[in-house]
Amino acid sequence: MHPSIQNDISPIAAKLNESSIRVIANFGMSQPGVIPLWFGESDISTPDFIRQAAIESLNQGQTMYTPNNGIPQLRQSLAYYQTNLFGRPFDEENIVVTLSGTNAVMLAAQTVLKPGDKVVVITPAFPTLMAIPRLLGAEVIEFPLTQQDGQFDLDMDAFLTVLKGARALIINSPANPTGWMANEKQVKAIIDFSRQTGLWIISDEVYNRHVYEGTSAPSFCQYLDERDHVIVCNSFSKAWCMTGWRLGWLTLPKLLRPTITKLIEFNVSCAPAFVQAAGVAAIEKGEDFLQQTVDRFRHSRSMVQQALGNLPGVTLYEMPATFYAFLKVDGLPDNSQPFILDMIEHSKVGVAPGEAFGTAGRGHLRVCYGTNHQSLSIALERLQAALKNRASYV
Ligand SMILES: Cc1ncc(COP(=O)(O)O)c(C=O)c1O
Numbered sequence: 001m002h003p004s005i006q007n008d009i010s011p012i013a014a015k016l017n018e019s020s021i022r023v024i025a026n027f028g029m030s031q032p033g034v035i036p037l038w039f040g041e042s043d044i045s046t047p048d049f050i051r052q053a054a055i056e057s058l059n060q061g062q063t064m065y066t067p068n069n070g071i072p073q074l075r076q077s078l079a080y081y082q083t084n085l086f087g088r089p090f091d092e093e094n095i096v097v098t099l100s101g102t103n104a105v106m107l108a109a110q111t112v113l114k115p116g117d118k119v120v121v122i123t124p125a126f127p128t129l130m131a132i133p134r135l136l137g138a139e140v141i142e143f144p145l146t147q148q149d150g151q152f153d154l155d156m157d158a159f160l161t162v163l164k165g166a167r168a169l170i171i172n173s174p175a176n177p178t179g180w181m182a183n184e185k186q187v188k189a190i191i192d193f194s195r196q197t198g199l200w201i202i203s204d205e206v207y208n209r210h211v212y213e214g215t216s217a218p219s220f221c222q223y224l225d226e227r228d229h230v231i232v233c234n235s236f237s238k239a240w241c242m243t244g245w246r247l248g249w250l251t252l253p254k255l256l257r258p259t260i261t262k263l264i265e266f267n268v269s270c271a272p273a274f275v276q277a278a279g280v281a282a283i284e285k286g287e288d289f290l291q292q293t294v295d296r297f298r299h300s301r302s303m304v305q306q307a308l309g310n311l312p313g314v315t316l317y318e319m320p321a322t323f324y325a326f327l328k329v330d331g332l333p334d335n336s337q338p339f340i341l342d343m344i345e346h347s348k349v350g351v352a353p354g355e356a357f358g359t360a361g362r363g364h365l366r367v368c369y370g371t372n373h374q375s376l377s378i379a380l381e382r383l384q385a386a387l388k389n390r391a392s393y394v
Pocket of ligand 1: 040100101102103126172175176204206234235236237243246247248
């Protein structure tokens with residue numbers, strides 16, 4: 001008899017929870033006429049000038065391995081882009097190209113974490129940010145945002161106390177799923193704390209351009225110096241509607257480059273040349289597109305506020321950034337899946353369950369408002385009705 005496969009895999013891998021957003025999505029995709037608001041992406045496909053850059057690269061036969069850290073042209077473009085955005089100089093040696101934001105966070109975590117390390121994650125949080133340290137054998141400490149007057153906030157005193165016992169912080173601001181955004185003072189206080197204690201900061205800034213005031217969210221990149229224990233992760237997925245391309249980057253102290261280079265070699269070797277060529281076009285010519293997208297989301301956000309802002313028993317938090325609305329729904333059980341599955345089947349709209357984002361997400365739903373205004377308007381009407389009638393489900 002063969003030995004059992006299921007009982008013989010890595011216990012760490014076996015213990016990982018299945019993504020409950022996927023469970024919802026799989027069911028939703030099997031149902032006709034459902035408007036999906038469960039995933040974190042818009043329905044805008046990558047603009048033509050970016051696609052053409054990839055096609056040109058392919059036509060030129062750029063189909064071979066590239067340097068581990070990315071092609072020089074993309075690293076130079078990213079350094080120049082960040083120099084302009086953050087008003088301080090970046091060098092291409094501070095930039096490493098990755099295969100997506102997810103890969104960027106994994107590489108950052110592999111660089112600094114070892115089994116048994118304590119890692120603080122601010123919650124509710126994108127599930128990957130908790131799964132990655134767990135996969136590496138680290139212990140995740142969830143630090144919940146406070147909720148008051150329809151706003152999320154970070155209690156800095158309590159937060160710095162918890163950080164004292166940790167090796168690393170994984171912070172995502174602007175945040176998925178809450179839309180919470182750390183202010184300049186908080187970012188500065190966290191980096192000062194790291195300078196005093198050696199705490200590693202892995203900062204996931206994939207939504208830094210999805211802000212409704214100004215051009216970027218407060219960023220650790222503004223402060224980064226070569227001695228800092230800080231790695232900033234970013235992605236082309238959200239800002240340039242390139243989720244399927246799997247392209248991202250890291251900004252880091254130069255001393256980390258040799259280690260990161262090895263990790264990239266043994267994870268994925270390199271990003272494809274034609275995808276990186278598309279990345280160059282996005283960075284060098286993508287600003288107008290990005291601004292149009294943010295303007296579209298600004299209007300979407302006001303549609304959400306109008307539809308869901310005044311529902312009895314529903315709290316819609318302030319949304320300074322991202323394309324997510326996070327709703328606290330009175331009476332929603334800790335496991336909101338049955339409610340959402342029912343909503344998908346009967347109301348033909350689907351959202352993500354709050355508990356997918358950690359314990360602090362229980363009792364909440366996440367709505368991604370990245371879809372076009374016509375679909376969003378219908379989806380919000382359906383969602384409004386489902387939430388009003390929820391007494392019959394919850
Ligand atoms: C906070 C956060 N980080 C990272 C990612 C992953 O982005 P990518 O598509 O670049 O892997 C997402 C995607 O939803 C996200 O919300």
